[in-house]
Amino acid sequence: MTTRGRLVSKKNVEVQRENSTLYCENLNVTFDERDFNIQSLKATEKIHIIDKRDNLFSEAIGDRVTWDAKNKVTILRGQPFALLREGNRRQILVPRVLFYEDGKTVLCEGKGSLYERGEEKFPNLSTEETDLKVNWTKKMLYYDTLRKVSFFGESEATRGGQKLQGDQIDAYLDNDKNIHKIIATGNVHFFSKRLENSEGFGSLFTWDLAxxxxxxxxxxxxxxxxxxxxxxxxxxxxxxxxxxxTWEGRPHWQIMSNETKRSNE
Structure with a gap:
């Protein structure tokens, strides 16, 4: 149905735009009456976006999408979460996602999580032990040019028996779009079950996952x-x-518990 400066479509709607395709059940488009350029787009129900830009994800699923022509941004919302997915390899759950038209930046707002399936590079470890999960409380920001994903606000990365916490966690993708390195900054805490429950505290942690x-x-x-x-x-x-x-650098010192002293005697 079309009215002056407005288009409304229902049921099995498909919208193609540059490198992405939007599927939905309800679509509302407003136009500039002078030049008929699109001013805004709103879609609801069964939102499914296919992205072909070889980005962090190839599919996005949610409940509502709005496109702001003035600010050149598309906003996806989900209740309780929107889902970004790259096949069965990676998924991201977050309430609100902003896709910027430059195609180089994706902002995930609110508390969310990222899961990436591990690669079979380590013969002594199962796939589950190399799976990576990152949780954050404020936002996640992806920079396509840098192949970098940043997590803000009480961030935590877990992999097998390892757990890393920091004020900010940055993850870097290799040429195959797999996360291969993580850097945590701020109040850093690392725990390793595999290394006899060892713990580390500091301000900078660089983790080579490969x-x-x-x-x-x-x-x-x-x-x-x-x-x-x-x-x-x-x-x-x-x-x-x-x-x-192991450790390196001087001066360093050790504080040993009584139990440790007795075990060494």
Whole structure:
């Protein structure tokens, strides 16, 4: 149905635009009456977007979509979550997603989570042990040019028996669009069940997922807690692939518990 400056469509609606296709049940489009350019687009019910830009995702699902021509942004909302999906490899759940028309930036607002299926690179680990999950409380921002995903607000990344927390977590994608490196900053805490429940505290943590090892530094020192002892040093290395923890840099010192002292006697 078309009225002056407005178009309304219902049932099995398909809209194609550049590198994406929108499917929905209800569509409302407003035009500029002078030049008939689209001013806004609103779609509801059974929202399904197919994206062909080789981005962080290839599908988006939600309850409502609006396109703002003036600000050049498309907003997807879901109740309780909108879903971004890249086949069975990756999915993102978040209440609100902003797709900017430059095609280089995606902003996920609100508390959300990212799940990425692990690769079969490590013969001694199952796929579940290499799966990656990231939770955040404020927002997630994807930069396509940098192949970088940033998570803000009490962020936490888990992989197998490892857990990483920080004020901000940045994840970097390789040429195959898999997350291969994570950097956490701020108040950093790392826990590894595989490394005998070792814990690390510092301000910068770099995790190489492909090699399965990590480096922790602090300001001024990083702290390692293991088997009842505390070690303070410039650098702490967590090598999950070889099941060992080492430290480097002077001065460093250790605080040993009584239980640790007795076990060493």
């Amino acid at each position: 090699q399965d090892n990590a480096l922790l530094t602090g300001n001024p020192k990083a702290e390692l807690r293991k088997e009842g002892s505390q070690t303070f040093s410039e650098k702490v290395f967590f090598n999950m692939a070889e099941n060992r923890v």
